[in-house]
Amino acid sequence: MKPKLSQTVGRTLKKASPTILTCIGAVGVVATAVLAVKATPKALEMVRADSRKNHDGDPYAATKVEVVKSCWKCYVPAVATGAATVICIFGANTLNRRQQASLASAYALVSRQYNDYKRKLKELYGEEAHKKVMEALAVEQVDKDHFISAPGLVGSSSLDFEDANEEERLFYDPISKRYFQSTISKVLQAEYHLNRNFALGGGFITLNDFYTFLGIEKIPEGDAIGWMVSDGLYWVDFNHSKAMVDDGLNGEIECYIIDVDFPPVTEEEYDPYL
Structure with a gap:
């Protein structure tokens, strides 16, 4: 029972993986924005502190390069979350394309088998039997x-x-x-x-x-x-x-x-x- 249950869960997760990754990506977008907003006050404090230290007490004299050097560590969580979000989005797109390709292959197989069935039905029982089957299916x-x-x-x-x-x-x-x-x-x-x-x-x-x-x-x-x-x-x-x-x-x-x-x-x- 346990192996069958694990196999069922595995197949279900595999089918739902594009949806799961898309949901994770949506959550990641929000989380990235929240982390970036939370990091900004601390980053501004660090930039002003380093500017006072390097520019004779002036908190707004730091250059762009100095600003990046002062506060980049504050945005590491937001950048990491954003990178993971991008990976999830691209991963969902890739898995979705694979599933679509699998569905297209399955449809082609079913279509070929159906055409073979129609041909064999006509050969064995004639055109009239084929028409009756089609009418019954309608x-x-x-x-x-x-x-x-x-x-x-x-x-x-x-x-x-x-x-x-x-x-x-x-x-x-x-x-x-x-x-x-x-x-x-x-x-x-x-x-x-x-x-x-x-x-x-x-x-x-x-x-x-x-x-x-x-x-x-x-x-x-x-x-x-x-x-x-x-x-x-x-x-x-x-x-x-x-x-x-x-x-x-x-x-x-x-x-x-x-x-x-x-x-x-x-x-x-x-x-x-x-």
């Missing part, structure tokens, strides 16, 4: 730190439970024709808060409002289309269904489809006079 990543809430009379309203540790599932949005990963409760919260804003605010709610609650990227036309309060429409009904989709690699997996009874349209399309 699952939009939800903002996992996204907190769903809406303003209320007293404060913000939310149904979220912290650290719920729910299982993420695959969802499909037919309107934007894209897949995304999320939890069932997150999706239900997004639908609830969209309808809550719809009922309380009235007027027009956009498709991008829904995507914002889901934590996925907005679409360009999503701010222009949505749902408006009108005769017979005061609530957006969502329909959920489950289907099996082939990811092209591991076989069929469950996918939850989110559909609506009334698709979003522009505000003008709701106007009976247009």
Whole structure:
């Protein structure tokens, strides 16, 4: 256990060494200035004392060379600290460049292996299998730190439970024709808060409002289309269904489809006079 712990600590320190040296350099800059300021009164006293001794009692007659000879020892700590600071700064820069070079090498290796994988996949299973794999990988990543809430009379309203540790599932949005990963409760919260804003605010709610609650990227036309309060429409009904989709690699997996009874349209399309 001890060798493993020491190895882990060693690797962690090695990775963090540029940051550590940068922090030490920042502290060193401040320390150098403080030491220089503290040394100045003592240095002035020594210069004046030597000037009186060498120039018949005149404390301000010392030459520049005599000033340096009189007070240089007072600034040794500040100079040493400054030199160490410079070394830390250059050392951090050197280590950072090495890490960047290592990352670039690793990226090149991964890229080469990925290209080899694509080539071999096409050779063994054909172009169609490659397309299925790429489509399965094109699952939009939800903002996992996204907190769903809406303003209320007293404060913000939310149904979220912290650290719920729910299982993420695959969802499909037919309107934007894209897949995304999320939890069932997150999706239900997004639908609830969209309808809550719809009922309380009235007027027009956009498709991008829904995507914002889901934590996925907005679409360009999503701010222009949505749902408006009108005769017979005061609530957006969502329909959920489950289907099996082939990811092209591991076989069929469950996918939850989110559909609506009334698709979003522009505000003008709701106007009976247009």
